[in-house]
Amino acid sequence: MISKDEKIKIASWLLDPGRRRPPRGSLEALERKVKSHGLDKVYRKIELPLAPVLRDIEAVGFKVNLAYLGKISKELKEKINTSEKKIYKSTKQEFNLNSPAQLSEILFKKLKINSGNLRRTKTGLISTNEETLQLIKNRHPVIKLILEYRTLFKLKSTYTDPLLKMADDKGRVHTTFLQTGTATGRLSSRNPNLQNIPASGDWAKKIRRAFVADRGYSLVSFDYSQMELRILAALSRDRNLMAAFKNGKDIHSITAARIFGVPLGKVTKNMRRIAKTLNFGMNYGMGANAFSRVAGVSVKEAREFIKKHFEYFSSVKEWQEKIINQARALGYVENKNGRRRLLPDINSQKQRSRAEAERAAINMPIQGLNADIIKLAMVRVAKELKKRGWWRKQARLLLTIHDELLFEIKDPLIKKASKIIRDIMENIYKLDVPLKVDEKTGGNWGMLK
DNA sequence: CGCATACGCGCC
């Protein structure tokens, strides 16, 4: 079922998930240590039963429409060629467009585009990353062309072409899940990574349309709605955050109303957008500078927003401080189930390293509990579907993406299976905030409704 | 030649 080596890997990882070092020690010794560190439940109830489930997902694979994917790849190739020519015409020189160093040289030395206040990379060149280019896109016509080129090239080199190569003879791609690769307890996916397939924008839709259900099946996705914020609400027991979820209200609009001091009905799209960024940033300790950049407000305004935000969610602030203090005292953080992450830099003399460790500290209990919950749901769903003889046949688990499960389900069974899956997901872990799952169905991954 | 970095960027 699961090999000794795998058990050793998992046990070692649970004991120190932050570091990458080869597992050491006998299984017996490791398991004793797992137990004495309060990790036995995570080990036996989550990770060990999850391993065979992951192997089943990998073996099943995700069907890809190769003819269609080939068409997209060709289309991208043509667009990339045209884009390249336009850029060289604009810069009056050919260079390697995929080299940030060469691009930086062309933009800021040759074309002398004003570069005051722009970010530099650690090697001293002016950055050409998207955020920087967005700031200067009106300073020269070539900038927009480069942004467009980057998008197209990324899609072709990272997605369409590798996927075409990796599909098996049935047109299915088989990812590998790393169960012991992350510091927080999450899974990761590689060769190919199916957890970072483009999700938003026109091209993203196009690419996702290439991921299809087998004949007679449909894809059904189950998404935990606002999972991390719900977990934060439950862990911090913040009244305002909890109340928003218990009432089933739109959390970002409520936040906006509070911060801007307007009635719910007067919340504009922009107010909601800012509140959403604040809520999102709260989970990983976003500061005023980062917030000002992301939200497009001044640093001074950003500071005000963050202050107001934490005045409203004051228990969240208190909870975060408590976690950081615990981490300082113990040298590690742990989530509700005892999953832990060592934080050697939490008392570092270097302010930068210390701040990083503090942000990791407040995020890990949330991200790590999220991981536990979806893993538990996967194990239970697999068990339930096996009991009915549907597992890997009428109802196949294709993918897990942090707060989402994607299935391929035989059409006549969709209703019945979906109810089972959703009920398990929503009830697998009791928090003082309800867990909500959004469900979508369709013939391919780009057109789920 | 292979390998490690830097950079940039896709996802949650």
Added chain:
DNA sequence: AAACGGCGCGTTTGCG
């Protein structure tokens, strides 16, 4: 002066 929680990967570049 930037950076902001967690990942994997393509390309470039420098090195042995």
